[in-house]
Amino acid sequence: MFIGLFETLKRAGVPVSLRELLDLHAVVERGVVFADMEAFYQVARTVMVKDERHFDRFDRAFGAWFEGLENLDSAIEALIPEDWLRREFEKQLSDEEKAKIESLGGLEALIETFKKRLEEQKERHAGGNKWIGTGGTSPFGAYGYNPEGVRIGQDGSRHRRAVKVWDERRFRDYDDSLSLGTRNIKMALRRLRKFARQGALDEFDVDATIRETARDAGLLNVQMRPERHNAVKILLFLDVGGSMDDHIRVCEELFSAARSEFKHLEHYYFHNCIYEGVWRSNSTYQARRHEQRIPTMDVLHTYGADYQVVVVGDAAMSPYEVTHPGGSVEHFNDEPGAQWLKRLADQFPRLAWLNPMPPKAWEFTHSTQLIRQLIDDRMYPMTLQGLEEAMRELAR
Numbered sequence: 001m002f003i004g005l006f007e008t009l010k011r012a013g014v015p016v017s018l019r020e021l022l023d024l025h026a027v028v029e030r031g032v033v034f035a036d037m038e039a040f041y042q043v044a045r046t047v048m049v050k051d052e053r054h055f056d057r058f059d060r061a062f063g064a065w066f067e068g069l070e071n072l073d074s075a076i077e078a079l080i081p082e083d084w085l086r087r088e089f090e091k092q093l094s095d096e097e098k099a100k101i102e103s104l105g106g107l108e109a110l111i112e113t114f115k116k117r118l119e120e121q122k123e124r125h126a127g128g129n130k131w132i133g134t135g136g137t138s139p140f141g142a143y144g145y146n147p148e149g150v151r152i153g154q155d156g157s158r159h160r161r162a163v164k165v166w167d168e169r170r171f172r173d174y175d176d177s178l179s180l181g182t183r184n185i186k187m188a189l190r191r192l193r194k195f196a197r198q199g200a201l202d203e204f205d206v207d208a209t210i211r212e213t214a215r216d217a218g219l220l221n222v223q224m225r226p227e228r229h230n231a232v233k234i235l236l237f238l239d240v241g242g243s244m245d246d247h248i249r250v251c252e253e254l255f256s257a258a259r260s261e262f263k264h265l266e267h268y269y270f271h272n273c274i275y276e277g278v279w280r281s282n283s284t285y286q287a288r289r290h291e292q293r294i295p296t297m298d299v300l301h302t303y304g305a306d307y308q309v310v311v312v313g314d315a316a317m318s319p320y321e322v323t324h325p326g327g328s329v330e331h332f333n334d335e336p337g338a339q340w341l342k343r344l345a346d347q348f349p350r351l352a353w354l355n356p357m358p359p360k361a362w363e364f365t366h367s368t369q370l371i372r373q374l375i376d377d378r379m380y381p382m383t384l385q386g387l388e389e390a391m392r393e394l395a396r
Helices: 003-011 018-029 037-048 052-067 072-079 082-092 095-104 107-120 182-189 206-215 242-261 285-291 296-302 337-347 366-374 384-395
Strands: 140-142 195-204 224-230 233-239 264-270 307-312 351-355 379-381
Touching: 003 018, 003 052, 018 037, 037 052, 182 242, 182 384, 233 242, 242 264, 242 307, 296 337, 307 384, 337 366, 351 366, 351 384, 366 379, 379 384
Parallel strands: 233 264, 233 307, 307 351, 351 379
Antiparallel strands: 195 224
């Protein structure tokens, strides 16, 4: 019955299998939804989509499938038999509504007119004031308005909005094929979670309260516990200045999302490559070069191996900055950047490098290839898919 929807979802890139198709058939056969396209949409999305990233693709595919439905007249005949129509009218219509129906000549005349229109209509119709369809002011159909009409495929008045929910596409910012934004970044970062209870005893513990109350023969014994927090610890290094100026917006969104997702987050800045010093503020060029510089060795000694390192940078620089002493463009470095990157990778086994440049550009920059080798090819593009791959690498 729903092969067309299944194939449309597959073409749209929604990962559906035969299992989901069979589940949808079972739900419909059990009468969970009947003669209500909006309710069917909600049920189908629940059954067929297992990841919110694909909600937008589902909406687009469902809309395309719905617009392509054919033989609406035969479907209506199958779903709305005459005896069902009569019972529904007798059961649901108020006295006032029954009086309005009399303006069309009574219930019998209304049903006869409906059957006649059904025989005349040869295609799906939307809008207008005569044919059976969606919208408009025809007495027959759904999602329109006529006080004397037969509602088909709609379980109640829906004049609160004028567009079908799948056409509204409320989930368009969930799609993993779209540009990164704070919402999408947060979704990806949430894959790196390890919850632990920390802090003061300020959360009501239902299970412990029941257990202790029973132990005290019914005397209420309220138990509290610390709230659960994401216990993952992140050490974030951000490349700033030069070619990274082109990626300020996405780096700001990443930083904002990380601050909200991780309680234990420490951040430092560097330029091009990590050397013997990093800094926390970019207030002035002079401050970052001299006044607020923090020895990188102190950072390595301050944070334990339980921290997970994320480096953000385009890795695009002169290869001498990676391979030779004195290669830095800002100061004379006693040791090459490669030595400091090796120390960082040795101290923190769980490390990932996020590159805002597209992967096809990496192979044209020699410094990028050098850094990928130094960190065992743990470089990922700053896309939603790249972020998720990086989070899986860190969670290993």
